[in-house]
Amino acid sequence: MEPLNVTSVLGMIFGQVFSLFMLILVLLGLGKLASRLMDVPFNLPRLALSALLGAPAGSVGAILAYYGSFDALNSTDPARMDQPGFMALMLFAMAVGSMLAFVAFELLMPRGTRVRPVAMLRETSDLFGRLGRYRRILWILVRHGLGGYVIGRREGVEDTSVQRRLARSLSRSMEEAGVVFVKLGQAVATRRDLLPPVFVEELSRLHSEVARVPYDEIRDCVAAELGRGIDEVFADFTAEPLAAASIAQAHPARLLGGEEVVVKVQRPGIGPVVRRDLDIIRRLAKRMEEHTAWGPAIGVRDLAEGFADALLEELDFEVEATNIAAVAEASVDSPVRIPRVYEAYTSRRVLVMERLHGNQIDGTGLPEERGEEIAKTLLDCLLEQVLVGGIFHADPHPGNILLLDDGGVGLLDYGSVGRLDARTREALQMMLLAIDRGDAVLLTDTLLDVVDDPGEIDPERLRRSLGQFMARYLHGGATASMRMFTELLMLVTRFGLVLPAELAAVFRALATLEGTLVFLAPGFDTVSEAKRYAGARMSEQLDSGNLRELATGELLALLPTLRRLPRRLDRITDQLHKGRFTVQARLFAHPEDRRLLRSVVRRAVMTVLAVVTGFMSVGLFNVTEQTGVAWSDLATHTQALNLLAWILLAATAMFVLRLLVDMVRDGAENRRR
Template sequence: MDGILEGVLLVPTVVLTVLLFGAVIRRLLGVRLGPVRAVLAAALALLVAGPVLQAFLPDPEQADPGTALLFAALALCCASLAAMAVVVIADVVVPEGSLPGPVELWRGWRSRAARAHRYAQILQIAVRHGLGRFLRGRRPAGVESAAARRELARSLRRALDEGGVTFVKLGQQLSTRRDLVPAEFADELAALQDEAAPVPWEEVRAVLLAELGRPVEEVFAAVDPEPLAAASVAQVHAARSFDGADVVLKVQRPGVCAVVERDLDILLTLARTLEARTPWGRSLGLVGLATGFADALREELDFTTERDNLTAMAAALRASPSRGVRVPTPHAALSTGRVLVMERLEGTPLGSAGPALAELGPGRRSAVAGALLATVLDQVLDHGLFHVDLHPGNVLLQADGALGLLDLGSVGRLDSTTRTAFGRLMAALGSTDSLTAGDALLELLDRPPEIDERELERALGVLIVRFTAPGASVGAAAFGALFRLVTAHRLPIPAQVAAVFRTFATLEGTLALIDPGFDLVAEARAAGRGRVAQSLTPQRLRRSAEEELAALLPLLRRLPRRVDRIADAVEHGRLGVNVRLFADARDRRLVTGLVHLTLSALLGAAAGLMAVLFLDMPGGPQVTDSVRLFPVFGYGLLVVAVVLVLRVLVVVFRQDRS
């Protein structure tokens, strides 16, 4: 019975002792340790304490109680120091947080098992298309020539196409980022088509039933089971409401969200790996790019976002001059996160509207192209809300020459400061003012700590002369040259600014399809000059002056009192300047941390030196029959020295990693 009782009490006693040791070790090191690491360190301390005590005191029964107590405390201290040393070494070899904990492993084992097969598929696709060598840390050879880059671009396109919806979307977005990828890759990736086999009508009906909450026959008078278009994310069906209006149903493909989330997780993991292991990954900032792409794709999967974008874009078009450009009206009451119901616009996509364009005639085609460009300029410069992907498939040509804009799942948004900078850049390009253009360009971009503004101004001036001189050839080369100029000076491009460049790069091909002789750069320059002229009219100048005066009025009202106070302080000799050092909390934390580290290192060194002196000092008062005072002080100071040094080391190692 006594044995059973001892066994029952042994388990909670050991658990409490381990937890106490773990708390003490965390407190002495001064850093946060994970529960698993703290428990393992405490268990190690308990295992070491017994042998250490046996070495200090071979025959406990022969020692007096005071000596036994001192040696027991010393054994516990030595065991704790050993455990702390192991923790510091483990933190260097396997950093805290680099491995998932047991709770994370338990929660994520199913998702990890599900992703493991997909990881293998992605790696097989990459290796099969000759991309495996780029996953290593060193730079692969043989990609310097244009022919090698074109072949590599074809391999990448085939691999992304085989990878599925997420990777196809990634390739399409990269095709518009000529500031990041070479021209050979951008041209090849532009051939990726977001097409897929249609989903059977019964599966589409099930999605409609789940989202609308009732059978589709009770909501619409008729629905065409044959889709108008089928893409990898959704497919579109024609329908008619009970009031006779023609609408379209954009229905998300079943299971696409789970597939996209799984692939995005793989993509983010791959981006982190490449950024950590490859120089080109770090230079491109792959983690930031992948995160932005993931956010945009998740936004595209939520059809309520497109519904709100359609409503906002329609309001912006109504606020602008009428140019025959419109967007479909959404039916908000029938739209959900996976189903979007909107007005059906009659027309033909520009990609297949060759005969209809020919019937318009050269003059009308030029006017239609100009109206589309003016609409986009209004969106970018006036409203700050613009369509980011105006390729020919997203523009409908109606019989009267009017245009309809489709697919607003992802739009760009600009703040007023960025819109003003774009206006200044366009005006400077129109007047060939490289100085103003350079200032406006720097306002648009994330300004690096060091930049040769004079060299940037000269390069921009050469670019302006090259593409604005009479008889100069313009086109996609202008945008490519601007991208190369930006990247050559290592100027980071914010995501929304890149979206504007992407918009105009895509728009140029659409405008050329409407009117082959349309000059985007020249028209944009003319529009920039026109907007500057409009801003200098007496009415606009008066309104701008009134707005600026209204903003300055509170400051002007307080200014006389402040001037009077300053004059009074000067007159009576009380004027002084109060400068607060370390007003920023980050500066205070930095200095405090450095002081703490320095003090800990100095105290540790002093304690160690004193420990050596005490241990080497003969004689001294007797604490017990067999223990003198000086060795007790020496071993105590040695424990303090080791603890302080370990605290400094663990902080230094963790700061080096961060």
């Protein structure tokens, strides 16, 4: 056996290391070039992964291009494989393959997408958890006779007896499905503007009384949240709860200072269950929005999001404490009692607040006059919160209203509140005024002023539709109800308009309150009373003192414009006198228009370049093609033309990939809008 030549071995090792080093440099250079040419973010881990996938594919392409087939490669002298031409082609092909794989990753996983193995495993685990939850919910529905309706059966739903049976089965299914679905049923039960009366009646029977948490767990939770023993905070803490609801349990207690309080303690382990079920509800709402005609009309996705946000806020009692303080500050003169919060003893899972003595409303045992008085007080309170304070109770269902022993009214549970800015409050007042006067023009102008993006809407067609809407609900002896506002939302949606979420929340809260007031005063005209309040507010604002103050404020806001107005008028009249008055109009002044123009021009240029380079590449391949002659045996100028053909082909591929990247990004941006 011949001894190894150390020089040869070192030379071979050096050659391999040098080749690897050159490949890395070429990959980095082409990766940077690809990021610039195709607006793809340069990312070293992506580039390394692209090299692992693209380099082998590129080497196969180089072998086929140089030798024609793998059979020719097998019959070739191994010494010829070290020729500089073949090595250069191999290196170039591997680099191009890696670059194309790098760009392909941008198509599959766009900018900002990160591969997180732990997150992927967690998502997979969540998927299996959802599938298990789907199976359990489906089994509950099937067991209560609702399986056929899940797959789209509609027979007999117009029959009253079938509706009654269906509503009762739905109520029992929601009760068995758990906390989120019980809360959803309670919320939907107040929406008489959306559901038939039989469904409202059955879902209203959903109760929140569930199995009570043992006192030992409550005591441990309070001690852990407050950081001290229960005896160090309370002089007395009753083990028997006032109520055991689906999310929290309320216990009467007395502080060391003697104040009577209610301690609201979150049920152990409720957070993950609620979040999982809310995720399911969001997904179901998304499918309804995409695959039904009524879903977008009533904004089912927004309803689900609003419900989910409100329920998630209910899981954080510190948020509720902040909400109570804000609403109390905005409703300081209201006759409705709002419990005081003891912030020193409040945490995310424990809320300590003033105890109000009374009973929840059920409509029994109240004289008709007393019921009407309480209903009017509650409505005025909510409207004052909406139109004056700008922060309002977003879920005034019967369980959150207390008839106090001293004859007053208390409003509880501020886990969900809505907030309005001054402009939205003013627009809401104008909408109520327009509805009161039957003024379709004013209502149209107010809607177009407050919607997120009017777009290319036809104002005259919208005005006629709103006129017909008001004629249907406000004239001819028809009784107006909060269903009118739901119809208004549906009408606005049909025109492609989107009301601000906070304004839609006002309508939902009013609809919920109307369902609540039925318990107090059957036949109570919520819409008429709301118009009465809005009219009184408008008259109060137009009072001599308030009007003078309002006019002074508007005049102060106009002062800068008024100061500049004489100079501008003088300049305009001077230009008119000299015949130099001109009007300049900028084309594509809007950023979106400029972006669209740039995108169209860029794509047109890239398309032309791709076609030109593609035809040039095909032409050069035809010129340099010599059957039966290896690339290494071609003349030097023929090799150069053949190499140029490959470069042009690679350029064509890059232009095509850039077009694909642009189209994928535009599609993603359109979906986000």
